[in-house]
Amino acid sequence: MNNETPLLSVTGAGHRYGDRFGCRDVNFDLWPGEVLAVVGESGSGKSTLLGMLSQRLTLDEGSISYLTTRESSAGREDGTEFELLDLATLSEREVRRLWRTEWGFVHQNAAEGLRMHVSAGGNVGEPLMANGWRNYSKIRSEAEMWLRRVEIPSDRIDDAPATFSGGMRQRVQIARNLVFGPRLVFMDEPTSGLDVSVQARLLDLIRQLVAELGLAVVIVTHDLAVARLISHRTLVMKDGAVIESGLTDRVLDDPQAPYTQLLVSSILQG
Amino acid sequence: MSAPRIVYNEGYLDEQTKRVVRRALLKGVAIPGFQVPFASREVPMPRGWGTGGVQVTASIIGPSDTLKVIDQGADDTTNAVSIRHFFEKVAGAASTTLTEQASIIQTRHRIPETPLREHQIMVYQVPIPEPLRFLEPRETETRRLHALEEYGLMYVKLYEDIAKYGHIAKTYDYPVLVNGRYVMAPSPIPSFDNPKMHQNAALQLFGAGREKRIYAIPPYTDVESLGFEDFPFEPQRFDRPCEICGSSGVYLDEVFIDDKGGVMFVCSDTDYCERTATAGERRQTMEKSA
Secondary structure (H helix, E strand, O other): OOOOOOOEEEEEEEEEEOOEEEEEEEEEEEOOOOEEEEEEOOOOOHHHHHHHHOOOOOOOEEEEEEEEEEEOOOOOOOOEEEEEEEHHHOOHHHHHHHHHHOEEEEOOOHHHHOOOOOOHHHHHHHHHHHOOOOOHHHHHHHHHHHHHHOOOOHHHOOOOHHHOOHHHHHHHHHHHHHOOOOOEEEEEOOOOOOOHHHHHHHHHHHHHHHHHHOOEEEEEEOOHHHHHHHOOEEEEEEOOEEEEEEEHHHHHHOOOOHHHHHHHHOOOOO | OOOOOOOOEOOEOOHHHHHHHHHHHHHHHHOOOOOEEOOOOOOOOOOOOOHHHHHHHHHHOOOOOEEEEEEOOEOOOHHHHHHHHHHHHHHOOEEOOOHHHOOEEEEEOOOOOOOOOOOOEEEEEOOOOOOOOOOOOOHHHHHHHHHOOOOHHHHHHHHHHHHHHOOOOOOEOOOEEEOOOEEEOOOOOEHHHHHHHOOOOOEEEEEEOOOOEEEEEOOOOOEEEOOOOOOOOOOOOOOOOOOOOOOOOOOEEEEEOOOOOOEEEEEOOHHHHHHHHHHHHHHHHHHHHO
16 A cells, blocks of 8 residues: 555645635645544535545635556556546546546435445346446345345345335445445545434444444545544535544544534533 | 329438438448447338338339339338338339349348348338337447447346356347457347348348338358357257248248137248249149149
């Protein structure tokens, strides 16, 4: 693994809606295997930031660079080489390649990330087929393995997510996003809208998978408990700007910015 | 005073429109399997009855052409007969039911059993030209998928079939990969006919009137039906011969013959069936007289 360069490096990034900035002047580095939580109230620019990082929204200011891996042509021993990409300059084909092979995106609403009327197995197998897998049995057994990993019983593999509960849909979505072995996963409020007990299990699952696979994750949440549970570092956003950042425990236990202090103290203590 | 005679331009469409369609056809031939948008015009029949095919035929037909029109393999169905009469009237073209005599064959649902030869043109009537349509509803997105050659989605459909039925259950409009590049919907021909498109000597043109798309397969082009390594494409098979002419290895229609549910299986290609039957009878009479 390359230890000198961060996986994702964001400098002065901003996105503009008309003449107003949705978020601005964001700086951070994300290292392989690191989980970064972005917290803040509704309208603070969290989702805009995520959209910008994932190339769904244009980058109007600053730069984002990403360290991609490629099959080595020079025949190096580990078979891969690293290349630093400036995301703003990438062609659509390149961005799509990243989505197919290196990036995952877990939506808040599973219906956006899944084909609701295609079977769970088909949903999980689709990224594999997009990557050129053409052997039915292999695709199916891989999908089955991943569904098992996210605790979906294997007799549900041929059922459509439309027949699943919210928690199950979210787990299928996670399986679909991890099946091709991504290096970076974006998550937009993956647990909100779920029952509290389901939330806890899902977080546990995400934490376990992230640790096993050494994924880098950017997770957007308005729930500080989620940030506390799974992230290493936290960015606090307000009005489109990052007002505080640091290790999650430091930010939550010893908040410096007045807004963060307010946010932390507003959690119901039970 | 007699009613004024209506004079149609040769081939019904005006010259500008024919140019538009021909230009789309040329582009289609240049990029096999690529769906070329074109300004679909009104023709004197409802959309969905083969307006795309009629526009393509109208743009390439002339008085020296011989037209054959088949509908589900049959030359004698209403639609086939009226399209044939239409072009006799507006293009002065001759018409035929014999496959090898035709220079242009407009078709819905079948490719004739008689092998096509060079300089023949097949015109397919296409209802839905986009093979990814029922998987991805957005046209902007499907165009992008074609442009970037991302066909994982097509395989999801095949995967679903195998998961549900144990085999690929799609028996018509079976998706094909043309010239190793574009995935194409071959119009609702049975998958039985798919292998005939591969390296065919004839030029194959596809017109979708309602969806305003034209595409083409030039002669001798690779056309590969999609499949998985362990579940390859398999054309439909029939385990019986035609009950009229006795040919096997042809596409059969199931025809009801009484009110008690009795059925018989006969060739869907009426021209082929008639000729095989007559040839068979002739052989029998010759054998008897000998």
